[in-house]
Amino acid sequence: MITIYLAEDQVMIAQALQTLLDLxxxxxxxxxxxxGQQALKDILELKPDIALLDIEMPHLNGLDVATQLRESVWSGKVIVLTTFARKEYFAKAVKNEVAGYLLKDSPSVDLIQTIKTVFNGQTVYESRLVKGMFTKEECPLTKRELQILSALQTSSNTQQIAQKVYLAEGTIRNYISAILSKTGTSSRLEAVLLAKENGWI
Incomplete structure (x- = not known):
């Protein structure tokens, strides 16, 4: 069972989302x-697996909630669900290592799948926001992801990369999945080329 906490300031949308998820x-x-303030308090107390956050809310916006959750002892994952396709919002969400970022006009099946994918340790970002979003200064990848992406330049063999960076093959596959999602690319080669083009590696 995947437990979820929902933060949404529009009551009708919140009720609709709760009904959808509980089905x-x-x-x-x-x-x-x-x-946001109530959401932060409840999440730290209830410790859900997933915090599903809107961005623009009273008292504390969803990105600030994500920041404070990241700095807390809570070990769950944050998914941002928002109307706003703003570059600065998305960049801040990535900086705070949110595990998912979806727009509210996405199909409901995408939301359900994103929750399950994020719960299983992968990252899901709205592809419309990823492509062309980042400059050299705004690399969306963590240091470990950059290390693995760099290793992909010389080898596409997951086992060899795992041995090189001292991680399990399954972990490497999860990292590669996250890299493709964060960069909006569809292959390892495409991700490497994008990273080199932007000077990330």
Missing amino acids: EADLKVLGVAND
Whole structure:
């Protein structure tokens, strides 16, 4: 069972999302808040697996909630669900290592799948926001992801890369999946070329 906390300031949308999520046999909504401050308090107390956050909310916006959650002892994952396709919002979300970022006009099936994918340790970013979004100064990848991407320049063999960076093959595959998602690319080669073009590696 995947437990979820929902923060959404528009009551009708919050109710609709809660109904949608509770229809899934393996998902359970632990609580709902209409402002960020209450959401932060409840998430730290209830410890859901996933915090599903809107951005623009009273008292504390969703990105600030994500920042404070990242600095806390909570070990769950944050997914941002928002109307706003703003570069600065997305960049801040990536900086705070949110595991998912979706727009509200995405199909409901995408939201369900994103929750399950994020729960399993992968990253899902809205592809419309990723392509062309980042400059050299705004690299979306972590140091470890850059290390693995750099290793992909000389080898496409997952086992060899795992041995090189002292990680399990499954972990390497998860990192590669995250790299492709964050960069909006569809192959390892494309991700390497994008990174070299932007001076990330």
